[in-house]
Amino acid sequence: MILRLSGLAGLLLLAEALPRLGLVADLPPASRILAALADEAGTAAFWTAVGDTLTAWALGLAIAVGAGVAVGVLIGAVPTLRAWTASTVEFLRPIPSVALIPLAVLLYGTDLGSTLLLVVYAAFWQVLVQVLYGVADVDPVADETARSFRLSPWARLRHVLWPTALPYVFTGIRLAAAVALVLAVTAELVIGAPGLGSVIAVAQSSGALPTMYALIVVTGLLGVAINVGARYAERRFLSWHQSVRAEPAR
């Protein structure tokens, strides 16, 4: 714990000392960045921006997870469907989501819609691929047993397929949550949709350097919070699962 804190303290000291010694010109000392952060936290505009970013993030993530799970279970549970769609999934997946930025601007202007388009596209594939892996991981013996007990397709989905796929789904959500934040901020930064990204762009073009760095620190903190939150949720909802139960023993 002491070592962990000393790492952070070292970083802060470095960020304070380097600019004061005149070694880097465009970086304000850490104390000034923190002061700017405190200033920002007192304004309503800042919290509106945070709210806008989080709204786009949460909404986009929810849509992507819903669609990813539904499509993934459907494709994964029907082998023929899976075989026929594999090449298309593999083709669409690597298309960089930022390629859609010009299209999003034309369709939605600088609204929430254009941010959502990018976030959903990027996050959807993360979830879908994980769900496909998860469904493929179903134990054949369990599946055959359920069949021979004449469980209905719905019951098999509910009691065999879903518990197996759930850990994969959570990994997918965790990955998608991080990607969704990146794309939400990117869309705001590049397109100018309301949110933290566009505030950063304004701060940069008006030369308010401490504010710009303060806002960047905020995006980082948001990212950390999302990671921690996703891990916590995973541990909570999967507390019955072996991979989580085994963890403290290591």
Next chain:
Amino acid sequence: MRRALRLLALPVLLVAVWYAASLGSENFYAPPLRTILAAFADTWTPQRLRADVLPSLGRLAAGYALASVLGVALGVAIGANRRLRAAAEPVLEFFRAVPPPVLVPVIMLFAGIGDGMKVIVIVSGCVWPVLLNTVEGVRAVDGVLSDTSRAYGITGAARVRHLLLPAASPQIVAGLRQALSLAIILMVISEMFAASNGLGFTIVQFQRSFAIPEMWSGIILLGLLGFALSELFRLAERHLLAWYHGLRDASRS
């Protein structure tokens, strides 16, 4: 034969549906696919490819290579040293969580708007997946192997070369794969901010001048590029990790 059919059927069908459905499209923003394809041939001439796509690919390659080397080197150092890891971990977690595109304005301050800036943007974003995966991979090296190599007096560079790197390589490759898609995204974004050539710049230029079919053709080109690079990566991975996949298959059967 059946496999080829399965591979191609849906993509061909989708393109055909798009082609047919858009044939009479009056929508300014969604022109007929026929127009887009014609624009594709007109726009991406060899000359254009040389002027815009090659510089983009050059920056991508430079940034990706630099990030890989940096990520693996730092990752091995941090992963192999427990104290260093404890001190570095919170800092790394934070830097990884910063969305890479917000660093573009910062890097523009330090490095101007030249090629250097674009390469640094790519490095700054895609070094993290490589670095963190390498740390995890090195940390998870089999304890018996590690003790054995120590007992035989294998230390320093030989230890890294013969024990740590091979043992961590499946994880490192997973990190490299993540980094590749990030690198493409960052390449495009850095060119959207400040550039006079490159794919991202050209596509935004088309969008601003309302050259819609050309813009669509650029999006399609980016898609093809992303696909080609990820296929290339898969080939390289299969070659590089042949021993690992073989081992896994053997232990499974």
